[in-house]
Amino acid sequence: MASLSGPQGYVQARNEADSMDGNLPAASFVRIVDGRPYFPLLKVDPSNKASIIEIANAIISRSKKNAPENCHGCAINAFSGKVNVTAITGGLTNALFKVDLPNSNSVLVRIFGAEGFIDRDEETTTFAQLCNRKGTLHDQLELVGRFGNGRVETWIQNMRPASHIHDFGKEGFSLEVARQVARLHYGFFADASASGTRTKNVPRQPTIWKVIKSWSVELSRNLSHEKFQNDTKLMEIFHRAIMGPPNHQHGIIPSNIQSVISSLSDDLVWLKTQVETRFPDAQVAFCHNDVNAANILLDASIDDDNGTTQYDKQTVCIIDYEYASTNYAMYDVANFVCEHCGGNDNGIPNYDLIPSDDRLVKFLHEYIRERDEILLKNTTDEDDATKSIEVSDLISQVELFQMASCLCWAIWGFLQATEEVIDGTFRMENALSRLEGDTDRTLFDYLRYGKNRLARFRYCKQLIM
Numbered sequence: 001m002a003s004l005s006g007p008q009g010y011v012q013a014r015n016e017a018d019s020m021d022g023n024l025p026a027a028s029f030v031r032i033v034d035g036r037p038y039f040p041l042l043k044v045d046p047s048n049k050a051s052i053i054e055i056a057n058a059i060i061s062r063s064k065k066n067a068p069e070n071c072h073g074c075a076i077n078a079f080s081g082k083v084n085v086t087a088i089t090g091g092l093t094n095a096l097f098k099v100d101l102p103n104s105n106s107v108l109v110r111i112f113g114a115e116g117f118i119d120r121d122e123e124t125t126t127f128a129q130l131c132n133r134k135g136t137l138h139d140q141l142e143l144v145g146r147f148g149n150g151r152v153e154t155w156i157q158n159m160r161p162a163s164h165i166h167d168f169g170k171e172g173f174s175l176e177v178a179r180q181v182a183r184l185h186y187g188f189f190a191d192a193s194a195s196g197t198r199t200k201n202v203p204r205q206p207t208i209w210k211v212i213k214s215w216s217v218e219l220s221r222n223l224s225h226e227k228f229q230n231d232t233k234l235m236e237i238f239h240r241a242i243m244g245p246p247n248h249q250h251g252i253i254p255s256n257i258q259s260v261i262s263s264l265s266d267d268l269v270w271l272k273t274q275v276e277t278r279f280p281d282a283q284v285a286f287c288h289n290d291v292n293a294a295n296i297l298l299d300a301s302i303d304d305d306n307g308t309t310q311y312d313k314q315t316v317c318i319i320d321y322e323y324a325s326t327n328y329a330m331y332d333v334a335n336f337v338c339e340h341c342g343g344n345d346n347g348i349p350n351y352d353l354i355p356s357d358d359r360l361v362k363f364l365h366e367y368i369r370e371r372d373e374i375l376l377k378n379t380t381d382e383d384d385a386t387k388s389i390e391v392s393d394l395i396s397q398v399e400l401f402q403m404a405s406c407l408c409w410a411i412w413g414f415l416q417a418t419e420e421v422i423d424g425t426f427r428m429e430n431a432l433s434r435l436e437g438d439t440d441r442t443l444f445d446y447l448r449y450g451k452n453r454l455a456r457f458r459y460c461k462q463l464i465m
Helices: 006-019 049-066 120-132 171-187 208-223 232-243 254-278 300-304 329-339 357-374 383-423 431-435 446-464
Strands: 031-033 036-039 084-088 095-100 107-111 143-147 150-154 159-161 284-287 296-299 316-318 325-328
Touching: 006 031, 006 120, 036 049, 049 084, 049 095, 049 107, 049 143, 049 150, 120 143, 159 300, 171 284, 171 316, 171 329, 171 357, 208 254, 208 325, 208 383, 232 254, 232 383, 232 431, 232 446, 254 383, 254 446, 284 329, 296 300, 325 329, 325 383, 329 357, 329 383, 357 383, 383 446, 431 446
Parallel strands: 036 143
Antiparallel strands: 031 036, 084 095, 095 107, 107 150, 143 150, 159 296, 284 325, 296 316
């Protein structure tokens, strides 16, 4: 069986599967893409543990069959005892399950969500390349295989999600994140071979403007759905989230919704002009684009070591590259700065937690030091003044790109909320009080999150104007 590669490899595998006999058992069709098994016909029901175990068994067995140490290529049953499945909380986009195996390490089964937001073929290929590029990620992080609506990854033992309150303020943690972000920006290339080595000199373009524009178009389409058009109360809630209280003299009509989209489009044009005018030569690199507390794992032993454990790539692990793409390098840093404020738990970021200039200066100096080491740049004491000038320029970029982060994730929140309306999961009860943060403050709310991120964008915009 020929091995396929890249996003097109997944497309080819699905096309082959679709052309097969419709009575073919889903588990019997497999292709190897980017060196890992892909079962395009197998789909997991997140409410059915047996379904989760079945896909984990199929992928791990096939992965072991393809392993170099299995020289005969014989099929292997990965499970020969009791298997435990545990739902993992904290993810906003995907459903996550830990599968504890009796005679092997545990694995993570990730069931994709937010379909239409993310190109899963591109994302999975990128993740495979990152795993192949040893030294960029945690040594134990690995893509095991993919199935129809998700994938299987290794589970890194004794790790916990970072806390924006308890961990982000620690200097050692912050500096390690700076090093890992620099390695991603300068040690890995998305336009690369399977090993992660860049093979062609393609001019890089930031994707942030394209992403915001495409999400805005999708938001406009969703707001035109009949569920909105036939429900004035619902329209008012979304209008209030994006534009503030409506003018009741004229009521909420479809043209008001179009004015909402026009307002967001104007914000995008204004911000893009600011960036391209002030920083025309801003560095573009391969970026994570979503470095938040839930996407950083920490060695749990750090909690009990009285500060003796070193922060390095074995104790700090950045995960979840589903929004990764080429982008402005300082957007990645700015987004991490914004994530100090939280909000992924309840939709209410606390902007009093924005790191100080002194902390940001230390972060950027460490980022530059790691970058120069990757690029094999020799530095001298004479470079200190030059670096200080560069750090000052980067801080200005970070300040502006914080606005890009806020606008991007605001529209993401609004779009996710409209998807809830369309699929029937949006809760109308107490919707306005939830929006204002008066109720359900312990629960995440997409619309409230979007409202608060957009409010921060417009606050910063007023400071500039």
